[in-house]
Amino acid sequence: MDATPHQQPSAGSLVESAAQLALGQLRARVGQPGSAAMREFPGLLAMVDQHAASVRDALGGRIRPEDLAAYADGVSDIAASHGWTLDTALGNALANGWTSASWPLLRLLAVCALAESCANG
Numbered sequence: 001m002d003a004t005p006h007q008q009p010s011a012g013s014l015v016e017s018a019a020q021l022a023l024g025q026l027r028a029r030v031g032q033p034g035s036a037a038m039r040e041f042p043g044l045l046a047m048v049d050q051h052a053a054s055v056r057d058a059l060g061g062r063i064r065p066e067d068l069a070a071y072a073d074g075v076s077d078i079a080a081s082h083g084w085t086l087d088t089a090l091g092n093a094l095a096n097g098w099t100s101a102s103w104p105l106l107r108l109l110a111v112c113a114l115a116e117s118c119a120n121g
Helices: 011-040 042-058 064-080 087-095 103-119
Strands: none
Touching: 011 042, 011 064, 011 087, 011 103, 042 064, 042 103, 064 103, 087 103
16 A cells, blocks of 8 residues: 655645635625625725725735735724724624725725735736
8 A cells, every 4th residue: 555645735825725714704794795885885985995005005015815814804903902893893884885884894895805806816
């Protein structure tokens, strides 16, 4: 019987996989309803574009899944330390047509938009 050694995934591939998973979950929760709202409310699209530019600047122009996931995690953690919750922010945005979406929610929506553009090349 010929045994082939089991190869361990590299740390880089594990990090990238975890980032892709986190971004996929964020895109499902925030990106999908936010994208629909951006098509309905052009002003929201303009706000998200501004947030996306700020995210790009904060990341030094490097738009990789690992960087976006870490950035989104940081935004969520800092906002949560001030009492913000994603569930409440999403509920408010959906109830009010995203016209009064909170800053962290807009920032996370911008991360989703950047992740989408990164995934599409």
